[in-house]
Amino acid sequence: MADAFILGIESSCDETAAAVIRNGEQILSSVVFSQIFTHMPYGGVVPELASREHLKAIVPVVRKAIEDAGRSYDNIDAIAVTRGPGLTGALLVGISYAKALSFALDKPLIGVNHLEGHIHAVLLELRQHGHHQVQFPVLALVVSGGHTHLYLAEEKDAAWTYRDIGHTRDDAAGEAFDKVAKLLGLGYPGGPIIDRLAKHGDPQAVKFSFAQMKHRDRNPKNQHADAESRVDFSYSGIKTAVLRYVELNNMRAAIEERRAALKAIAKPTPDEYLRLCDKQTLDLVASFQRSVVNDLVSKTFHAATENNVSTLLVTGGVAANAELRETFERRGSEKGLPVYFPSRPLSTDNAAMIAAAAYPRFLAGDFAAPDLNAEANLRLR
Ligand code: KG4
Numbered sequence: 001m002a003d004a005f006i007l008g009i010e011s012s013c014d015e016t017a018a019a020v021i022r023n024g025e026q027i028l029s030s031v032v033f034s035q036i037f038t039h040m041p042y043g044g045v046v047p048e049l050a051s052r053e054h055l056k057a058i059v060p061v062v063r064k065a066i067e068d069a070g071r072s073y074d075n076i077d078a079i080a081v082t083r084g085p086g087l088t089g090a091l092l093v094g095i096s097y098a099k100a101l102s103f104a105l106d107k108p109l110i111g112v113n114h115l116e117g118h119i120h121a122v123l124l125e126l127r128q129h130g131h132h133q134v135q136f137p138v139l140a141l142v143v144s145g146g147h148t149h150l151y152l153a154e155e156k157d158a159a160w161t162y163r164d165i166g167h168t169r170d171d172a173a174g175e176a177f178d179k180v181a182k183l184l185g186l187g188y189p190g191g192p193i194i195d196r197l198a199k200h201g202d203p204q205a206v207k208f209s210f211a212q213m214k215h216r217d218r219n220p221k222n223q224h225a226d227a228e229s230r231v232d233f234s235y236s237g238i239k240t241a242v243l244r245y246v247e248l249n250n251m252r253a254a255i256e257e258r259r260a261a262l263k264a265i266a267k268p269t270p271d272e273y274l275r276l277c278d279k280q281t282l283d284l285v286a287s288f289q290r291s292v293v294n295d296l297v298s299k300t301f302h303a304a305t306e307n308n309v310s311t312l313l314v315t316g317g318v319a320a321n322a323e324l325r326e327t328f329e330r331r332g333s334e335k336g337l338p339v340y341f342p343s344r345p346l347s348t349d350n351a352a353m354i355a356a357a358a359y360p361r362f363l364a365g366d367f368a369a370p371d372l373n374a375e376a377n378l379r380l381r
């Protein structure tokens with residue numbers, strides 16, 4: 001069969017991205033334009049600004065992805081685009097552009113679920129290394145700024161189907177990193193900053209506790225004897241606990257000083273962040289990270305055991321976290337359970353994962369209708 005070149009487009013949150021992938025396994029180009037510095041002064045993503053930035057970036061980002069791949073618009077076989085979940089206005093920029101390209105070039109359009117994209121970031125790199133078949137059942141933890149979801153995946157007719165067996169009841173894990181960083185005057189996005197600073201603190205210094213949220217499925221449709229056990233997460237409590245610690249330990253003045261000092265630096269370096277943190281802050285950050293990582297790891301392995309899982313995939317922005325990766329790898333080798341992550345650049349939002357997730361649909365001729373629309377709350381099943 002002839003090679004298939006898929007152009008992927010991603011614009012669900014604060015990254016405008018485009019990539020060209022050959023046969024779902026070889027990255028010919030992957031361009032990611034991050035809006036971090038636009039949103040930094042606000043301590044989080046501002047939806048209206050995100051749409052405006054996507055509008056400015058989409059044409060040059062797609063053009064660069066085509067050029068970097070050494071191809072032209074004419075010799076692309078299909079256009080894949082994220083259709084949800086995400087910010088509606090942001091999604092619509094990618095979708096409208098993908099539709100226009102599909103119409104003008106007369107190439108098929110494929111709509112991709114962003115969460116399935118994160119899962120395909122792992123599969124894409126496994127295939128790149130010649131590893132074409134993973135053992136089912138597969139458990140995938142998708143952990144990002146918007147999601148903390150456990151999916152049990154099975155393969156049916158070469159396509160994957162997913163069952164949500166646990167998710168966060170409130171904040172996503174990445175959201176907790178972002179909110180805690182903001183609270184401590186460390187800016188946005190919190191994950192990469194906390195990841196770097198945590199190495200310099202004592203993770204045992206502050207004790208945080210999590211509720212054990214393992215229970216039988218309460219869905220009335222699943223009330224049979226072997227109803228599966230669910231594992232849910234909750235990360236809004238730890239943010240409140242950090243806030244309480246800050247108040248009790250009179251850390252406010254130091255935090256405001258740090259916030260002002262960082263505001264005066266256009267693009268702070270890791271050393272500048274470190275210089276602006278005292279030991280108490282570093283210990284707090286390290287303890288916060290250790291608690292979140294341990295909670296994610298222990299609940300995921302609990303679900304893996306309950307469901308006799310053969311392979312574990314960990315993906316999404318928070319999967320870039322060094323302590324999370326090390327802890328998952330250690331527990332995986334103790335338990336004899338293979339754990340796979342994407343490389344760091346493919347952990348956070350990108351379009352290579354979108355083009356890779358589209359490949360099985362391309363082969364199946366599963367194309368989107370011209371009225372494809374953004375679905376902010378799209379589920380994965
Ligand atoms: O997957 P992603 O790029 O976008 C969403 O789909 O949400 O994930 C972004 C999230 C942010 O909350 C960010 O703080 C977090 O991932 N993140 C990290 C790290 N890098 C990004 N969290 C912890 N450690 C990191 N190294």
Ligand code: ZN
Binds near residue numbers: 114316
């Ligand atoms: Zn994402």
